[in-house]
Amino acid sequence: MSLINMAAQLFISKLGGTGEQLDTGSVVAALQNLLPTEGGELDLSALVGQFTSGGGLADLASSWLGGGDNEAISPSTLMDVLGNDQVSEFAGQLGLGEDTAAEGLAQMIPELIDGNSEGGDLLGGAVGDMAKGMLGKLF
Numbered sequence: 001m002s003l004i005n006m007a008a009q010l011f012i013s014k015l016g017g018t019g020e021q022l023d024t025g026s027v028v029a030a031l032q033n034l035l036p037t038e039g040g041e042l043d044l045s046a047l048v049g050q051f052t053s054g055g056g057l058a059d060l061a062s063s064w065l066g067g068g069d070n071e072a073i074s075p076s077t078l079m080d081v082l083g084n085d086q087v088s089e090f091a092g093q094l095g096l097g098e099d100t101a102a103e104g105l106a107q108m109i110p111e112l113i114d115g116n117s118e119g120g121d122l123l124g125g126a127v128g129d130m131a132k133g134m135l136g137k138l139f
Contacts, residue, residue, distance in 0.1 A: 002041060002042075003041060003042045003044065003112075004028050004031060004032060004037070004040070004041055004042040005024060005028060006112065007031055007035070007042055007108065007112050008024045008028045008031055009024060009027075010108045010111060011027055011104050011108045012024065012027060014103075014107040014108050015096075015100065018096070018100060019104075021095070022094055026093070026094060027094065029093070030093040030094050031090075033086075033089070033090065033093070034086055034087070034090040035047055035082075044112075044116055044122050045122055047109070047113070048061050048064075048113060048122065050081055050082070051081055057073070057077070057081065059071070060073060061113070062120065063110075064109075064110045064113040064114045064117065065113060065114070065120045065121065065122070066119075066120050067118070067119065070110040070111070070114050071110075072106070072110070073106050073109070073110060074106065075099065075102035075103045075105070075106045076102070077106075078102055078105055078106045078109070079102050082105070087101060087102055087105070090105075
């Protein structure tokens with residue numbers, strides 16, 4: 001399974017009952033418009049870079065990369081990093097309220113990065129074994 005598909009399924013799972021109306025393909029397309037990609041695949045390195053450089057949230061991102069507990073990110077902070085207009089467009093593509101979409105993203109992104117990192121570094125390849133295990137627990 002590709003990383004972008006994993007992200008889509010994880011996002012859907014974070015929405016609870018609201019996510020049942022969404023199909024993975026629609027979420028993949030919306031995520032590809034919102035998050036950094038390379039050749040259609042999610043670029044986690046660039047995503048982490050948004051938080052560590054432009055977002056100024058290096059400590060937060062480090063908690064997701066490290067082995068300890070993940071620090072939470074508020075939906076409003078996430079929107080500041082990704083762009084309010086971009087998150088609003090993402091929500092609109094999926095027929096979700098902006099707050100619902102931002103909350104789902106704020107839960108999904110730290111878990112996705114955490115599941116694809118070890119010892120403070122992102123895992124190589126498109127999909128790490130930890131991410132497969134993490135997603136396996138969801139379904």
